[in-house]
């Protein structure tokens with residue numbers, strides 16, 4: 001249900017009038033009281049403790065203003081600490097991120113404008129009032145699925161093994177929160193699931209509620225955009241209030257990025273700030289062992305406000321990626337359970353043909369095929385239905401045939417990732433390679449993850465050198481296989497990482513003879529850091545030497561590189577055992 005623009009405008013105008021009037025009264029009050037009290041930071045903290053502070057205006061200046069509960073305006077030193085805002089919010093203090101006052105003339109002229117617009121608004125408002133109340137009541141509703149009706153279980157979520165495991169932990173907590181309370185364990189209150197659309201984030205959250213047998217409340221961040229002033233925050237509060245009355249539950253917030261975008265100070269949106277603050281306050285408000293878990297979903301983790309990711313909030317972040325071929329096979333199996341598939345459909349083969357499909361697209365593929373079969377009154381869903389459905393599904397979002405374009409890209413990615421994996425195994429076998437994949441993730445085109453034993457206090461020069469070589473290996477593989485002219489932008493993160501390591505070695509750690517035992521940041525007092533031409537040329541020389549050395553190493557092991565690539569193209573994801581098998585059997589053969 002969408003209301004028409006003009007009515008929205010009327011409502012907005014009305015609200016501005018009301019807000020303006022209130023603002024003016026407050027302003028006059030504030031100014032009448034204009035002997036601003038200067039308090040020391042310690043006095044201020046005491047007042048916070050005693051809950052005597054009602055509002056603080058956070059500005060990037062030496063002094064900040066605020067209002068005590070009794071209405072007195074005060075100024076105190078701006079501590080400029082990172083957690084200051086959080087501390088205020090935790091103490092239930094209203095935080096406004098702009099200045100407290102304007103000049104009187106400003107206020108008066110604003111009031112004049114408001115009165116004129118308000119008059120117009122009032123005139124038009126009569127017809128709108130009905131609509132308004134309907135809108136208000138809609139906005140305070142949210143999707144609440146009672147416990148008995150959350151039927152989703154983990155069996156319905158295919159693939160996503162890591163995400164599932166991480167969510168599975170929480171089931172036990174929701175079932176027996178007391179158990180954890182007894183040990184004083186701090187349980188995550190919030191989990192962020194991030195990944196591309198249609199990969200099963202909502203499904204996982206529902207499965208958590210389903211498995212734990214608790215109610216499921218769902219809202220979407222985008223519902224709060226263009227909402228009327230103050231309503232978003234109110235809605236959050238009423239959501240949590242309702243949830244708390246029920247006791248244990250899962251609260252799901254889809255598209256959290258609509259609420260919690262990084263604030264850049266320019267495009268600050270007061271309304272979404274207010275809603276976000278309400279959310280953060282509610283989340284710090286509930287008792288750790290009440291058994292409420294908030295799950296939020298987003299397609300992009302990197303755009304989220306850091307305030308959301310701090311401990312005690314959404315401190316667990318779980319990636320939900322696109323499915324690899326094995327996961328696609330499982331998803332197809334889950335969704336064909338109730339469908340009369342013809343014998344000649346091989347779901348394993350279909351999984352191979354649906355590279356880059358999300359879970360939702362696979363579901364839709366089978367569904368479209370079923371609809372076609374039903375229309376024709378066919379006995380089974382057969383290959384012709386699947387074929388037609390395939391094009392309906394991919395035509396839905398882009399005209400090009402994905403399977404064709406992706407073929408070349410897939411191969412490039414495979415060589416690139418195989419390069420990283422091979423070099424790791426060759427020069428730093430003590431490193432664990434947990435996963436190599438060619439399925440794109442939010443972090444980039446391919447995926448390569450390496451675990452270096454974390455319990456080390458120091459890194460040796462040798463290890464740093466190895467890490468540079470590993471980072472360069474993706475590009476090197478591309479260059480060897482496709483030629484210097486055809487290298488791609490796929491290595492940009494790798495180059496960044498390698499550059500960071502090499503500059504740290506030369507500039508900070510005294511690991512380069514020519515540059516010497518100098519910390520160049522200290523030497524230059526923070527100015528024109530690293531512009532020393534000697535430093536630059538040393539970094540370049542080291543990088544070039546390592547590049548050539550690694551390239552030679554790879555050229556000597558091209559057969560292994562090719563084998564890893566072929567297996568990657570087939571299975572899309574390899575784990576450590578797969579890699580070891582290839583490398584071991586090769587080594588044995590060489591003996």
Ligand SMILES: Nc1ncnc2c1ncn2[C@@H]1O[C@H](COP(=O)(O)OP(=O)(O)OP(=O)(O)O)[C@@H](O)[C@H]1O
Pocket residue numbers: 156157158159160196197198199200201202203204254297298299331334358359360361363
């Ligand atoms: N891993 C999966 N296993 C089984 N079905 C899946 C899976 N992923 C997605 N689906 C199917 O796709 C549908 C949509 O998935 P869901 O709404 O959970 O995706 P989402 O990640 O929340 O997407 P969005 O980011 O668009 O909100 C599910 O209802 C289910 O039918």
Ligand SMILES: [Zn+2]
Pocket residue numbers: 416420474475490491494
């Ligand atoms: Zn790479």
